[in-house]
Amino acid sequence: MGAIVPELNDRTCLTTNPAAAADTLHAWFARQAARSPRATALTAGGTSMSYAELHESARHIAARLVAAGVRPGDLVPVLVPRSQVVPAILGVLMTGAAYVPLDPRYPDTRLASLAERVGAGVIVTDDELVVRAKAWYAGSFVLVGDAADPDCPAPSVEVAPDDLAYVMFTSGSTGTPKGVKITHHNVTRLMAETSAIYDLGPDDVWTMLHSYAFDFSVWEMWGALLFGGRLLVVEDDEARAPDELLDLIDREGVTVLSQTPSALAALAGSDELRPAGLDRLRLIVLGGERLDPATLSGWFARRGDEQPRVVNMYGITETTVHVTYCPITAQHAAADAGSPIGVPLPDLDVSLRDEDGAPTPVGEVGEIWVSGPGLARGYFDDDDATARAFRMAAWGSDDHRRTYLSGDLARADGDGRLFYVGRRDEQVKVRGYRVELGEVGAALKSHPDVIDACVATDTGDSVGSRLLAWATVRPGGPGTDGLRAFLADRLPGHMVPNELRTVDSMPLTPNGKVDRKALLEQARTTSRTVGPAPQDAHRVDSLQAAVAGIWAEELGVPEVGLGDDFFDLGGHSLLVANVIRRTRKEIGAQVGARALFQAPRLADFVERVRDQAATPVSAADDR
Structure with missing residues (x-):
């Protein structure tokens, strides 16, 4: 594989396939399926599908959607298990409609509200989730697992690159989620622009770790499928357990891994305790949140910064996943120079502006304004919010005048490299x-x-x-x-x-x-004092007290009782990794992350730890 990036201040266009960038997602995929029909496209739920099989599965779903009344321009909510996400999305796109991701982990009230807002006539789901959905939706359903109907022809519709591909709802400042409208071309030009930067191709194996209601999934899915690679859909329990995820990456020969910085920090912690081979992993793409390079010091000390390469990409849902890129090195981790996000993708322009819209000098903080073909069409059913966020600038060429005001703050150094600073709002x-x-x-x-x-x-x-x-x-x-x-x-x-x-x-x-x-x-x-809850203090043993102390410190709470649930106290998968790492180091118990997911109550988790402790600790000790 070639180098990830040329000199960072080289703004030469790197697009390798302009024709593909001007096409629709499903048409680009169909050409790839025709080129390599037998190649494995997708591994999900323990089974694999070739490109030809995935294409055919999506065509059957599309045919059933058309039979159910879906027409080009419609918005179709997709509520499916992770293993069915890809054929469901492809099927919706083949009808000329746009998909609206509904994550099954969301509460029913939110799912119902989103389906109602987009005026859903049909929801794509499966035979288990449909039972749940019928409690809040009275319309039609198309089930992804239904057998193909030979009398139901595949759709033949005209879909243009500027038609919508998806509407993704993000948190809204007014208390109502905002639906970001993204076109096919928004995504295809992203993949075309990055294909040469990252040397994407058929030898790559990508993980799909993120919810399809989070736009990182768009990058993961099409990064594999548009270039002939294999997409490995990782189930939630494996994605949440860093030690199991490392094993999976190693076993499946993953080459491209996308992570948030905090998720990579958890993965690096597990790698420190039990280093994996990761022989084929060549690229880790970070995004989604602010990166503190110092958190990667241990990773770089063990693995260096060449194999795999770590690249930080700053992005926004409204500008189609990624805007800038910056290879991260051990020098970044040691420099304490802020959060580097690098330079814009070749087809985007980024400027830093003050409150009056004037450019900020080198080294001073300004708001990130983005222009170019990555900009979303706007917000669903909210012209006022669209007008506030997307404006016509007085500079630039015609196709770069439309500008998105991100609300993100950054500063630039003398070479034009950007460093993320924070937000100007809530x-x-x-x-x-x-x-x-x-x-x-x-x-x-x-x-x-x-x-x-x-x-x-x-x-x-x-x-x-x-x-x-x-x-x-x-x-x-x-x-x-x-x-x-x-x-x-x-x-x-x-x-x-x-x-x-x-x-x-x-x-x-x-x-x-x-x-x-x-x-x-x-x-x-x-929250400064940590330890077991006072009501339990008279009956805890030394092991319970030690584990309770770890939990309290990681959760940032004053104390933890034996009956407390880790996740009810605010725990999540990234904190799980910290707890497991400290439990192994400080107590010597070789427990895995799955133990905490299966036994989230402190008393139950302690018993799992007791069984694995290097020095046996009796429940009667220190009573």
Whole structure:
């Protein structure tokens, strides 16, 4: 494979296939399927499909959709297991419609709301999820597992590159998710522009680790399928367990891995304890959240920075996944120079602007403005939001005048390399997902017994940031458990606060606004002491106390009781990796991540640890 990137300030266009970039996604895929029909296209759910088989499966789904009344320009929600995502999406695109991803992990209230907003006439699902969907949707369904109908011909429709490919809903500052409208050409030009940078081809094996409701999945899916590679769809339990994921990458010969920085930090921690071969892994693409290069110091010390190469890509859903790219080296990890995001892709222009729209000088912070063919068509059913975010600039060529104001802040060095700084509003990234604090606060305030609410993150936009929330509640109202359950019924898991507290009143700044800094300082002060909950202290043994201390420190809570559930306390898969790594190092128990997923209650997890501890610890010790 060739070099990942030329000199970073080389702005020469690297597009290798302009004709393909001007086509639709399913037409490009169909040509690849005709070129290599027997090659393995997809491995999912323990089975593999060739390019010809995947194409045929998608054609059958498309035929059933047309028979159900789907027409070009329609929006079709897709609610399927991970193993069925690819043929379902391809089938929708073949009809000329655009897909709307509905992640089955989202609560039903949110899924129902999104389906209603897009005016869904048909939902693509499977025979298990359809039972759940019928509780909130009264329309038609097309099931991905149904046998092909020989009397139902495959669709033959005209689809243009500028037609919509998908509408992806992200967190919205007003309390309502925003639907970003992306065309076929938005995606095909991304893949054409990056194909030479990364030397993409039929020898590559890509992982699909991310939810298809998160735009990183778009990069993963088409990066494999448009260039003849193999797409390995990773199931949730393997994706959440870093040690198992390392084994899978090694066993399947993965060559291209896409990760958020925090997920790679967890993977690197497992690799430190039990290094894997990773002989074929040549490229790790980071994105979705701010990168602190220092977190990769250990990885680079063990593996160097040439094999695999690590590249950080900054991107936004509204500009089609990726905007800039920057190879990360051991020098970056040691430099403490900020979060490098590099230079724009060859067909995009990026400028840094101040509040008046004027260019910012070298070294000064400005808002990232993006122009070029990656820009989304706008927001679904929201002309006002579209007009605010997408504007016509007074400079640039005609096809680069339309500009997206990202809200992200960066600075540039003398060579034009960009360094990400943060946000100018209340949007944050949590495990790669965009979260508008206003949407979480609005959901909390919608509870009839909540008087006021405030939401913040403990570490801003950095790796491992956690959502914290405070609420003032009417007398007799719900406690924190009740409020968390209320939010879990309305918001995706990544938007439910890791820690939720009730307060008598909100501290205010001199101008009468809620003082987030005071609330955060109070949270930090009350979270400094770690250990088992007082009610359990008289009956814990030394092992229970040690594990409870690890949990409390990683979760950022004052204490953990024997009956507490790791995930109810705000734990997630990235924190699981930290807990497992520390448990192995500090206690000497060779437990895997799956143990914590299977036994999330402290008392149960401790027994798993006790069974694997290097020095046996009796439950009677230190009673």
